[in-house]
Amino acid sequence: MADLRNRVFLVTGATHSIGEYIARGLHAAGAAVMITGIEDDKGRAVAETLGARATYRHLDIRSDEEIDARLAETVSVFGRLDGIVNCACSYLDNGIATARADWLAALDVNVVGAAILTQKAVAYLPKPGGVVVNIGSVAGKFGNGFRGPYSVGKAGLMHFTRLAAVALGPQGIRVVTVSPGWTWSPPMEGMTANNRDLADRAGADVTPLGRVGRMEEVANVVAFACSDEASWVNGCDLPVDGGFSMMGPDQGLGPRHWCNQHAGEFAVDAGQPNPK
Ligand SMILES: NC(=O)c1ccc[n+]([C@@H]2O[C@H](COP(=O)([O-])OP(=O)(O)OC[C@H]3O[C@@H](n4cnc5c(N)ncnc54)[C@H](O)[C@@H]3O)[C@@H](O)[C@H]2O)c1
Numbered sequence: 678m679a680d681l682r683n684r685v686f687l688v689t690g691a692t693h694s695i696g697e698y699i700a701r702g703l704h705a706a707g708a709a710v711m712i713t714g715i716e717d718d719k720g721r722a723v724a725e726t727l728g729a730r731a732t733y734r735h736l737d738i739r740s741d742e743e744i745d746a747r748l749a750e751t752v753s754v755f756g757r758l759d760g761i762v763n764c765a766c767s768y769l770d771n772g773i774a775t776a777r778a779d780w781l782a783a784l785d786v787n788v789v790g791a792a793i794l795t796q797k798a799v800a801y802l803p804k805p806g807g808v809v810v811n812i813g814s815v816a817g818k819f820g821n822g823f824r825g826p827y828s829v830g831k832a833g834l835m836h837f838t839r840l841a842a843v844a845l846g847p848q849g850i851r852v853v854t855v856s857p858g859w860t861w862s863p864p865m866e867g868m869t870a871n872n873r874d875l876a877d878r879a880g881a882d883v884t885p886l887g888r889v890g891r892m893e894e895v896a897n898v899v900a901f902a903c904s905d906e907a908s909w910v911n912g913c914d915l916p917v918d919g920g921f922s923m924m925g926p927d928q929g930l931g932p933r934h935w936c937n938q939h940a941g942e943f944a945v946d947a948g949q950p951n952p953k
Contacts, residue, residue, distance in 0.1 A: 685757050688700045689765040711754070713747055738786060758798065759803060760809065762903075765790065768864070770825050774825075780825065787831065795837075808850070815856060815858045838854040853907070858884060884919040
């Protein structure tokens, strides 16, 4: 396990789901965590269950004033700030038909808020030693017929990681993306009527490891990325997706498999399918 004793991290969107697990993972590794978000009751409850070394504060990452106040408060409460984790996201999205106001609103959370928090955190982060972790997604890596600002935001955030790594590297601040694949979490619980077997069955179709991910698995990689064990990891994306992003659209089955699917329609023998 990563050793984050005597380190302090601020996590956005940490009131539930993956953000909560990230905060819990950092805390379990010994860090103090400033849990932030916009769901105050849930955030306070998370901080209470963690007890010492955890505090909740409201932080809407669209607000420069709140960002300034929470960064300063983190240092006054815990004495230092070693890193931030940009986990907050907006799923506001109507695909290609998304209206301008919704594009701007979603990108304000998914890219701009993370960029401004990073920019403002630099004044507090240790140089060298500061860390910024941006939570990406497989959604930011591939074309997707029904998504707009969410996917574009994730792709933008991954590129922000690259440019921030180059800009801040000379000061000894590392910036990385951690990109989950399909993860068993409240959004997936909602779309499966809370049926984990269904989620794993669907995940198996698109993921070499044959299931959906667990929130702890994302949190473990974030804790690693925040630790000194990752001291030479900078600017890159760490996928936590069971191999999802390594597989092409043919699901690794090759053209013979797909020709076989349609061979009957053309009265053609496409030969033996590839062994699975
Ligand atoms: N669930 C998945 O399968 C999955 C897959 C890939 C990536 N991710 C990423 O993981 C992260 C967490 O996603 P999740 O699925 O747990 O979603 P979620 O909606 O449960 O979490 C997003 C969090 O961001 C918060 N938030 C929204 N607007 C905010 C604002 N203006 N200021 C501060 N906080 C705000 C929400 O309150 C929520 O706590 C996101 O960055 C998401 O893109 C999730």
